[in-house]
Amino acid sequence: MTTTVSAAITAEEADIQHRVDDLLAANPPGRTDRQAFLEAQFDAGLAWIAAPAGCGGLGLAPKLQRIVDTALAKAGAPVPDLARNIIGHGMAAPTIIAHGTPEQRARYLKPLFTSQEIWCQLFSEPGAGSDLAGLSTRAVRDGDEWIVNGQKVWTTLAHIARFGLLVARTDPDVPKHRGLTYFILDMQAEGVDVRPLRQLTGDAEFNEVYMNDVRVPDDLRLGGEGEGWRVSMTTLMNERVAIGGGRSKRGSGAIAQAVDVWKSTGCDDPVRRDHLMKLWVAAEVNRLTNLRAGQLARAGTPGPEGSVGKLAFAELNQAISELCVDLMGPEGQLYTDYESPRRESVGFFTGDPRYFFLRSRANSIEGGTSEVLRNILGERVLGLPGEPRTDKDLPWRDVPRS
Ligand SMILES: Cc1cc2nc3c(=O)[nH]c(=O)nc-3n(C[C@H](O)[C@H](O)[C@H](O)COP(=O)(O)OP(=O)(O)OC[C@H]3O[C@@H](n4cnc5c(N)ncnc54)[C@H](O)[C@@H]3O)c2cc1C
Incomplete structure (x- = not known):
């Protein structure tokens, strides 16, 4: 056998x-x-x-x-240009493959792979991040089209994106998870307004996106009407792998930066060496865990191992970057590069450990916060009792919102 x-x-x-x-x-x-x-x-x-x-x-x-x-x-x-089209490769492609019609697959996948067309993710809203299913952007059917109104936020690379992955509420009268529909949004359509948001690093890698009476043809619907939550799960599970599931070479990435800083500062403090070695081992364990998860993975929607990798990635990046600036002493606090041009790619490490330190703060928020990932692991992997969810069966219209 x-x-x-x-x-x-x-x-x-x-x-x-x-x-x-x-x-x-x-x-x-x-x-x-x-x-x-x-x-x-x-x-x-x-x-x-x-x-x-x-x-x-x-x-x-x-x-x-x-x-x-x-x-x-x-x-x-x-x-392929993964840094520029991380959302295309990491999230849009698996979602279109899993839920797209043959026409949608034929139209979008090839230019996505070559990065001729860049993608962004229009999920989060000012009132809906962790509680994504509570989102308010409305899509109302008008013949063969949908009219979309609402605001998205933290939309990475929307300023260079040709298409967006959009989740909108199409039925406010049913419980929140059931009234959502998923669309491909043409970012050049009339009524789409992209505005920069500046981050702690000085970059404006992400944006606010306003949609005012944007007309979306029904053939840009991805999945069935009211099935937006199911389709979103494919995007979200793949997002965690795209962010935290890197399978780089041993000793590369964030930990390589820490080793470089260690060497360049000439530090010989045994306590800090011990700290660096512990982080090196943790980085290697995470790399091997990601490798194993990648080998076990089947095509389609990844399992909770994506959440494990993403959680560990965020914690490690923050711990490693803290050690880097610590090793640099007072110089580690001198970050003055606030005039950076608008970014056209997502990069966690730019060579400057101070940038890495500031950028890594976002790692435990983007793609699902560490608290939410712990909830997922507690409930889906460890089988612990679920959080109380009082609005689960209420029609979205009746859920109190601020
Ligand atoms: C750099 C960056 C890039 C991003 N890019 C995109 C993008 O391209 N597209 C997009 O759609 N979104 C994007 N986001 C948004 C991101 O997905 C959200 O910020 C994230 O899901 C958290 O949502 P929120 O900011 O509304 O915080 P909230 O959900 O309001 O959370 C606030 C705090 O409450 C905690 N919390 C919330 N619910 C629970 C709970 N049930 N149990 C325990 N703690 C809880 C959270 O952990 C957090 O600490 C990006 C964010 C960042 C930082």
């Missing part, structure tokens, strides 16, 4: 290697335009190997993507 399984895997691996060789032979990286290469990669089913055929994949186990990535990196092939 074991032999048969491993033989099957080997055959799959050989087939993938073959496809990668064909892709590289037809599109030699040094001589092929970046855009053309990424389009060919998508067409060959090597963009996201777990996605179905025609959606940039081959319907295979996600862990096999490593064969593609390793071979393409060795050949010096262009890579």
Whole structure:
């Protein structure tokens, strides 16, 4: 039995290697335009190997993507711009693959993969963050269109986004989770107004987005009417993996920055060395946990391991960046770079540990706060009793709001 399984895997691996060789032979990286290469990669089913055929994949186990990535990196092939299109790759693609119509998949996935079209996520509102299902943005049906009115907030990279993942209330008379519908929003549509919000770091990576009588064609609805919560779950579970599920090399990322600071400051305090080593071990444990979760993952909506990784990522980044500025002494407090241009990518580390320290404060808020992730782990993994939810069965219209 074991032999048969491993033989099957080997055959799959050989087939993938073959496809990668064909892709590289037809599109030699040094001589092929970046855009053309990424389009060919998508067409060959090597963009996201777990996605179905025609959606940039081959319907295979996600862990096999490593064969593609390793071979393409060795050949010096262009890579998708994940920092610029983190929401496209990490959230929009899995949501469209899981819930989109064949037309939506055909229209949106390829330019998303090549980052020709950038995506943003229009979920949070001034009165609805952790309690996302309580959101107030309204979409009212008008023939073949929906008319959308409302305000979103903290919308990362909305200023460069071509499309947004929008959840709106379509039925206020049913309990909050049941009255939501999910749409793709054309960010260039009339009535969409994007305004910058400046962060602690000085950057304006995110925005407020106002929607005033924006007309959304019904064929941009993702999933059924009233099924917005179910579709949102796919986005949210994938978001946690996109933020916290990194599978970087041993000793890279945040902990590499701490080791650099340690070396550059010439610190030889044994207590701080011990602190650094403990964080290094914790970073390695988190990296290996993410690797294992990635290998166990099946295509589709990730399980609670995404929440574990995201929670650990936030705590580690904050602890590591605190050690960095601590090691730097008074210089660690001198952050003056408040004139930064408007960011067009999401980067947690920029090389300046002081930026990393300030930016990491947001890690325990974005993509679900650490408190909310602990609730999820308590309830769904440990089986602890759920929080009292008094508004669960009330029509949304009757839920008290501030
Ligand atoms: C850098 C950054 C980028 C972001 N990008 C996006 C984006 O692109 N798109 C988008 O839609 N949103 C985005 N967000 C918003 C983010 O998802 C929300 O900020 C987050 O979900 C928390 O919501 P809130 O800010 O309304 O806080 P609230 O939900 O009001 O929470 C306030 C405090 O109460 C705690 N709390 C709330 N409910 C509970 C509970 N049940 N149990 C225990 N504690 C609780 C929270 O943990 C928090 O400490 C971003 C946020 C940041 C910081």
